[in-house]
Structure formats: structure tokens, C-alpha cells
Amino acid sequence: MNKSRYCEECGTLNEGEYKYCKKCGALLVAAPEDEEVMFFDSDYEGDGETQVTPEELTCFVGRKGEKIVRKWNSMRFAHSRISWCWPAFLLSYFFGIAGAGFWFLYRRMYKLGAATLAVAVFLGFIGLAVNSEHITGIIIDTVECFEQSITDDGYVDEQRLSEGLDAIMEGEDAKMLDRHTGISDTFSIIVAVLSGMFSLWLYRRFAVSKIQSYGRKLTPAELTLAGGTSGGGLVVGMLFYFIAESTMVVMVMLGAFVR
DSSP states (O other), X not given: OOOOEEOTTTOOEEOTTOSBOTTTOOBOXXXXXXXXOOXXXXXXXXXXXXXXXXXXXXXXXXXXXXXXXXXXXXXXXXXXXXXXXXXXXXXXXXXXXXXXXXXXXXXXXXXXXXXXXXHHHHHHHHHHHHHHHHHHHHHHHHHHHHHHTBOTTSOBOHHHHHHHHHHHHTSHHHHHHHXXXXXXXXXXXXXXXXXXXXHHHHHHHHHHHHHHHTOSOOOHHHHHHHSSOOHHXXXXXXXXXXXXXXXXXXXXXXXXHHO
């Protein structure tokens, strides 16, 4: 019986009857009949070199398992920790460090996901604390601008309101806030790129470690239950993050009105 095998050039998994790689066209070298194709992860910090079959990893990953395991195998052949994960990149691009935490939670890396979200909330708190004076100044100026735009008849003078809001946006508080926002956006882009590059490596370490922790061969059904994805974990993580962020913003706004 012909076994599936990986291309030694690009790491693509090919069906047993293929003589040449379906992706890069390289000649496929057949493994001995009694040799099982193994996934070697020398990065795993365990007792010696960890061996896990691609089939086990595919079952563990679940959705898009074959595609992800193929990328892992390419990384192994290239002796690299770098790959590319679009979901992790996009989540981190739009949500910063919290986005990476969302992806970890979705892939059931709960400890890493929770730690990442905690860091994101902490940095968000620091950012609001640093900018609280400028945010408070803009809120107070905006409220005063609306009050001054109301005529004796109770109507809003749109021209006066527009001029007042333009002046606020050109003020020192707005400029400082824009400066800090630009730094934050640059930081988010850096985090997004790093997430896209290294998320699959972290996931590989987690998957291998999780499978090995059972100390026995698991059935495909057991592997699927142990791994897979967690939409619930993703939703809980998002709710926690947005509630924490909203709470901090409300506290800053209340502080502005108390003043």
C-alpha cells in the first residue's frame, strides 16, 4: 500500500501514487515500507526529540488541518520558525495585541490567549492614563463648544459649532492625541506582522506538547476533542476585552465631567 509522503523540497503532502510533487514538481523519494512518516519538532522542550505523526496533528488541528500541517512541514524542512498566518495577522492589525490573543483563544491556547489579553488591557490602561489629560481636555472643550453654539431661541448655530469643532481639532490636545495614536498604530502594525510570522510556530509547539502530554496514542476522535477550535473561547475573550476597554473609557469620560 502506497503511503502519502512529503516533498523534501517544499514540504507538500502528496498522495502515495505520486512520483513527483504536485506543487513544485520535485522527485519524491519513497520511504521504506516499515518507516512511518513522522513530524519532528526539535523546538519542543521535552525529553529528547518529539515525534508526532502528521495524521495526529491533522486530527488535532481540525478545521484546515491539512493546510496547517503542510505549512508546519515546510517550516521543518526549512529549519525555520517563520511562516505566515493571515487570520492572526488581520486580527492583530485591527485589534493590536488583543487580536493575537483572540486567535490564540480560538485555537484553544487558553493560557497564552489570556496572558496576551491581559497585556493588551494593561497597555490600553497605560495609554489612556498617559493621554487622559488630552482626552479630558477635548471632551470639556467639545461640551463647551456645543453650549456656546446654542442660540437664545434654543437652536444650534451650525456655523459657530463647525468653527468651534475645527478649532478643537487643531488644538494642542488633539495634536498630542494624534501623535500618540500614530505611535500606537505603528506598534499595532509591528505586532500584526510578528503575529502573522510566528503564530503558527507557537501553535505547532502547543499542538505537539498537548498531544505528547497524554502519554499514549489517541484515537482520531480523541484528538479532535483535545484540539480543534473554540468559538466560545473567542467570544468570551472579545467580550472581556471590550468590556475592559469600555470601562476604562467611561472612567476617563466621567473624570472629565467631574472636573
